[in-house]
Amino acid sequence: MVKGEGLALIEVKNLHKTYKSIAAVSDLSFSVDSGEFFGFLGPNGAGKTTTIKILATLVRPTSGTVTLNGYDVVRQATDVRRSIGMVFQDPSLDERLTAVENMELHGMLYGMQRGLMKAEITKLLELVDLGDRRNDMVRSFSGGMKRRLEIARGLLHQPPVLFLDEPTVGLDPQTRKHIWDYISEVRKSRGATIFLTTHYMEEAEGCHRVGIIDHGRLVAIDTPSALKKSAVKDVLTLRTSDPAVAVAIIRDELGIEPDLDGETITLTAPDDGESYLARLVALIPGITAIGVNRPTLEDVFLKLTGRDIRDEPVSALDRMRTRHRSVSRRGKH
Amino acid sequence: MLKPFCVCVYVIWLREIRKFARERTRLFAMLGQPLLYLLIMGQGLRAIFSIDIPGFDYLSFMYPGIIGMTILFTAMFASVSIIWDREFGVLKEVLVAPVPRSAIAVGKALGGSTTAVIQGTILLLLAPFVGISLTLVAVLQLIPLMFLLAFAITSLGVLVAARTETMEGFHMIMNFIIMPLFMLSGAFFPIGSAPEWMQPLMKANPVAYGVDAFRNIFFAGSEVLDFIVYYPLYYDVLVLVAFSTVTVLLGMQAFRKVD
Numbered sequence: 001m002v003k004g005e006g007l008a009l010i011e012v013k014n015l016h017k018t019y020k021s022i023a024a025v026s027d028l029s030f031s032v033d034s035g036e037f038f039g040f041l042g043p044n045g046a047g048k049t050t051t052i053k054i055l056a057t058l059v060r061p062t063s064g065t066v067t068l069n070g071y072d073v074v075r076q077a078t079d080v081r082r083s084i085g086m087v088f089q090d091p092s093l094d095e096r097l098t099a100v101e102n103m104e105l106h107g108m109l110y111g112m113q114r115g116l117m118k119a120e121i122t123k124l125l126e127l128v129d130l131g132d133r134r135n136d137m138v139r140s141f142s143g144g145m146k147r148r149l150e151i152a153r154g155l156l157h158q159p160p161v162l163f164l165d166e167p168t169v170g171l172d173p174q175t176r177k178h179i180w181d182y183i184s185e186v187r188k189s190r191g192a193t194i195f196l197t198t199h200y201m202e203e204a205e206g207c208h209r210v211g212i213i214d215h216g217r218l219v220a221i222d223t224p225s226a227l228k229k230s231a232v233k234d235v236l237t238l239r240t241s242d243p244a245v246a247v248a249i250i251r252d253e254l255g256i257e258p259d260l261d262g263e264t265i266t267l268t269a270p271d272d273g274e275s276y277l278a279r280l281v282a283l284i285p286g287i288t289a290i291g292v293n294r295p296t297l298e299d300v301f302l303k304l305t306g307r308d309i310r311d312e313p314v315s316a317l318d319r320m321r322t323r324h325r326s327v328s329r330r331g332k333h
Numbered sequence: 334m335l336k337p338f339c340v341c342v343y344v345i346w347l348r349e350i351r352k353f354a355r356e357r358t359r360l361f362a363m364l365g366q367p368l369l370y371l372l373i374m375g376q377g378l379r380a381i382f383s384i385d386i387p388g389f390d391y392l393s394f395m396y397p398g399i400i401g402m403t404i405l406f407t408a409m410f411a412s413v414s415i416i417w418d419r420e421f422g423v424l425k426e427v428l429v430a431p432v433p434r435s436a437i438a439v440g441k442a443l444g445g446s447t448t449a450v451i452q453g454t455i456l457l458l459l460a461p462f463v464g465i466s467l468t469l470v471a472v473l474q475l476i477p478l479m480f481l482l483a484f485a486i487t488s489l490g491v492l493v494a495a496r497t498e499t500m501e502g503f504h505m506i507m508n509f510i511i512m513p514l515f516m517l518s519g520a521f522f523p524i525g526s527a528p529e530w531m532q533p534l535m536k537a538n539p540v541a542y543g544v545d546a547f548r549n550i551f552f553a554g555s556e557v558l559d560f561i562v563y564y565p566l567y568y569d570v571l572v573l574v575a576f577s578t579v580t581v582l583l584g585m586q587a588f589r590k591v592d
């Protein structure tokens with residue numbers, strides 16, 4: 001199914017999307033390789049869902065071109081749809097059907113041959129640990145189970161690309177971790193290209209490459225470690241019996257101006273922080289503690305956008321959905 | 334292009350039928366309303382509507398109207414459930430699939446029609462209680478006619494729902510579409526005896542043609558037929574077919590643009 005192995009599977013050029021006066025996406029250009037685990041990181045309203053919807057043919061771009069699996073998302077929408085699996089930000093399961101029924105209807109829509117479909121459904125439901133709940137009504141599932149089912153469903157027709165729009169949003173931390181493990185598992189066992197969006201920093205850390213999007217613009221795109229290296233320096237912290245001497249040594253020997261705060265000395269490493277550890281220990285007598293503080297993607301985001309990425313208040317629609325979910329769960333008991 | 338279209342129609346239809354089969358309580362809840370109408374309205378109005386035509390009984394006059402009402406309500410509810418599907422995301426799964434979107438309109442209309450026909454057929458069991466004896470031939474004629482009326486209404490429902498995005502919109506549909514269609518269907522009084530100004534409204538109502546078609550079957554060969562029915566059967570059928578065709582095409586067109 002994948003055309004041109006090794007080439008870019010998704011190719012986005014100068015993509016714009018404007019809703020009335022709002023520029024939801026401005027001048028995006030990037031590509032995703034086959035087999036890659038790609039993450040789009042940005043706060044609420046950054047334009048992540050809009051981008052995914054354009055890539056999935058659900059929204060027409062205002063300008064720019066997108067090719068996916070060699071097909072143009074506007075002119076060859078049906079071929080693109082056949083090439084993708086989709087897990088939407090909001091739930092899209094039929095709650096009044098069973099897990100298997102939801103899967104079967106999906107397989108039929110994608111024109112799967114019956115025997116293959118049945119076998120795949122069994123395999124995928126096992127993969128996401130829903131094998132023993134296959135004939136249960138989706139209504140009775142927890143939020144995490146529904147997400148897992150959606151992931152399995154998205155993979156059923158064996159698409160080269162799986163899109164996941166905020167797959168862990170609204171779930172408790174433990175369930176989030178689980179879903180994350182399933183995604184990694186799925187990626188390894190199915191070898192699919194994964195394109196996901198998130199506003200959780202720690203999730204983006206697990207991707208091969210991360211695109212940081214803010215106000216509809218791509219502000220950076222690289223591997224998590226390269227992003228951190230380019231944007232923020234490592235910070236070393238140490239404590240000694242004689243801070244004044246240590247400060248003088250660092251200034252003279254390393255040419256770095258350290259900060260002294262009470263007993264604690266901090267200095268910013270011009271390059272890889274870890275390489276300074278041994279030198280500092282050798283140079284400074286009486287070190288009682290030393291450590292490197294590696295920047296997180298959170299720091300990268302702060303540096304690039306001047307803002308903190310943080311959970312903003314949930315929208316009215318999200319709240320309504322959550323309420324709907326808890327009501328239907330209560331109804332079960 | 335044709336195969337994905339048919340597959341999509343079938344999938345949407347199957348989804349409706351599975352859910353309908355599972356919710357038997359809905360089936361009985363939907364039967365409560367027509368029974369109440371027959372018992373209370375029927376019995377109440379029977380006394381007033383004592384027209385001096387031998388063989389005329391108000392209850393048996395109203396009965397085909399009540400079947401039309403049941404089909405109207407079931408079909409309309411089934412098709413506007415698209416608004417729910419949209420609200421709760423179920424529709425998105427189909428929108429992103431490699432199938433023509435116009436098929437959603439047809440699948441929804443057929444699914445709703447099927448459930449409405451099942452409801453209507455169950456109501457036929459009441460015929461003996463309102464003094465109508467049904468032959469097998471009559472039942473076999475009524476089923477396709479019920480389907481035709483149901484399809485006309487679901488097509489209309491789908492067309493309206495495709496352009497409605499909220500639950501408020503749903504209540505608008507209830508108040509400004511279903512109720513007038515019901516009141517002006519000729520279920521309670523014949524078109525011919527309605528005031529002049531009301532007659533054109535009734536003649537513009539597809540439900541009236543469905544009810545009229547049912548009466549054509551129920552009262553075939555009866556001496557009161559001419560008083561009870563307004564149009565010949567073929568005319569009712571023609572109007573319903575034309576109406577369904579236009580609305581389902583418009584509904585398909587509307588779905589091509591849904592996002």
Ligand SMILES: Nc1ncnc2c1ncn2[C@@H]1O[C@H](COP(=O)(O)OP(=O)(O)O)[C@@H](O)[C@H]1O
Binds near residue numbers: 044
């Ligand atoms: N259908 C729409 N109509 C108008 N504005 C929209 C629509 N969809 C998204 N937007 C706007 O586009 C911006 C990006 O939204 P979105 O892509 O949903 O962000 P994210 O998924 O990153 O939270 C927001 O300002 C949002 O309000």
Ligand SMILES: [Mg+2]
Binds near residue numbers: 049050
């Ligand atoms: Mg979003």
